[in-house]
Amino acid sequence: MDNQTQTKKQSISLIARRAPYGSGAARQTLDIAFAAAVFERPLNYIFLGDGVYQLLSKQDPEAIQNKPHGAALETLELYGIDEVYVHRNSLIQRALSEDELVCKVTLIDDCTLKELVAESIHVINL
Amino acid sequence: MVAYVIDTPEPITVLRYVLLINAAPQSGEAANSALRFAGTLLEMGHHIERLFFYGDGVINASNLTVMPQDETNLPAVWNALIEENGLSSVVCVSSAIRRGIVDSAEARRHELPASSCYTSSEIGGLGQLIEALSNCDRTLSFG
Numbered sequence: 001m002d003n004q005t006q007t008k009k010q011s012i013s014l015i016a017r018r019a020p021y022g023s024g025a026a027r028q029t030l031d032i033a034f035a036a037a038v039f040e041r042p043l044n045y046i047f048l049g050d051g052v053y054q055l056l057s058k059q060d061p062e063a064i065q066n067k068p069h070g071a072a073l074e075t076l077e078l079y080g081i082d083e084v085y086v087h088r089n090s091l092i093q094r095a096l097s098e099d100e101l102v103c104k105v106t107l108i109d110d111c112t113l114k115e116l117v118a119e120s121i122h123v124i125n126l
Numbered sequence: 127m128v129a130y131v132i133d134t135p136e137p138i139t140v141l142r143y144v145l146l147i148n149a150a151p152q153s154g155e156a157a158n159s160a161l162r163f164a165g166t167l168l169e170m171g172h173h174i175e176r177l178f179f180y181g182d183g184v185i186n187a188s189n190l191t192v193m194p195q196d197e198t199n200l201p202a203v204w205n206a207l208i209e210e211n212g213l214s215s216v217v218c219v220s221s222a223i224r225r226g227i228v229d230s231a232e233a234r235r236h237e238l239p240a241s242s243c244y245t246s247s248e249i250g251g252l253g254q255l256i257e258a259l260s261n262c263d264r265t266l267s268f269g
Contacts, residue, residue, distance in 0.1 A: 012259060024221075028148070028181050031220070035252035041259070122265040124146060126181075 010083055012036060012043040013120035016051035020069035021061055025126045026054050030072055032124060037079040044116050045076065047105070048087045052094060055086065055101040070102040077103060087113055142175045142262040143167055146255065147183035149269025151200035156269035157186055161204060163266070168211055176258035177208070177215040179247065183269060184222040187215070187247040201244065208246040215247040216254045 014033055018025040036043050047055055059068040076084060088107040091097065098107060108116070117123055145164055149156035167174060179186055186204050193199040208215045222243065223232060229249050230241040243249060259265060 024181050028221070031252055032255065035256050039253060039256045041256055121263075122144075122259050124265065124267050126148060126267065 010042040010044045011121040012041060013046055013116055013123045014043055015046045015048055015117075015123065015125040016054055017047075017049045017125065018054075019050040020054040020056075020059065021064060021066055026051070026069050027072075029124070029126045030069075032126075033076070033081055034079060037081055040080075042083065043081065044083045044085060044120065045081055046085045046087070046108075046113065046116060047090070048113070049090050050094075052086055052090045052096060055103070055105065056096070057100060057102045074102045085113075085116065138171060140172055141264055142173045144175050144178065144255070144258045144262045144265045146178050146180055146265065146267040147186060147269065148181045148267060150182040150185040151191070152185070153182065154269070157183065157200055158198070160266075160268035161200060161207065163268075164213075165207060168207075174211070174213050175262040176254070177204075177213060177247075178255045178258065179215070179217045179221075180255070181218075181221050181269075182225070184217050184225055184227045187217045187222070187243050188227055189244045190242050205244040205246050208244075214258075216250040217243060217247045218255075219249050219251055222249055 016029045020026045059070045084105045085108045086105045147160045151157045191201050229243045233241045
């Protein structure tokens with residue numbers, strides 16, 4: 001467990017591990033998050049691997065006729081979704097930093113990631 | 127709760143499962159794995175709380191797929207499994223209408239010439255996935 005990280009574990013974990021465009025996975029994961037929020041089911045929203053690209057603040061997908069995914073993720077807080085976790089090494093491997101992301105996140109290491117998943121009753125991995 | 131099955135000498139703890147199927151029958155092995163997993167769960171005496179078809183997975187509910195005779199028509203096998211076991215099967219509406227999977231009500235609403243969804247599955251919303259999560263012990267996603 002990462003000593004610097006305070007995690008509040010929830011029974012549902014959503015793991016976003018795909019880049020925002022090129023497949024529907026990012027949007028589908030977000031829609032599940034919104035549905036869970038509407039039903040007041042708290043969740044862990046975990047960004048892993050290429051999934052960290054979803055959180056980048058400078059996204060301009062207009063050229064490929066897409067809506068910016070980062071802008072949608074900015075609204076998470078309004079839906080009461082504040083357990084947003086980003087795998088630190090996934091950011092580092094892609095030469096990204098926390099201040100390039102659209103919202104406040106908790107950086108986690110491998111151990112915390114493992115714990116979050118292990119302690120969740122439901123894990124949805126898209 | 128304990129059930130006895132012929133193949134299993136020991137009593138098993140019955141678990142309630144939700145299966146989230148996110149892959150089309152034609153794209154890789156995920157949908158076939160989900161189908162075989164579902165069949166095995168039932169054979170072992172477990173309970174399937176709900177099948178939820180999402181994203182490309184909604185194609186598994188299409189009643190318009192045709193396969194060569196020596197290949198498995200996954201949507202037809204899903205349909206048989208759902209009907210024979212009275213399973214709750216939900217197809218995500220927003221994924222479905224994007225991919226041309228509509229029941230007769232959706233076909234009417236969107237003024238489409240035909241329906242394309244097996245009636246054994248219900249077209250519904252993500253709320254039904256979240257609701258099922260509250261009533262199950264295990265969730266597995268495929269694809």
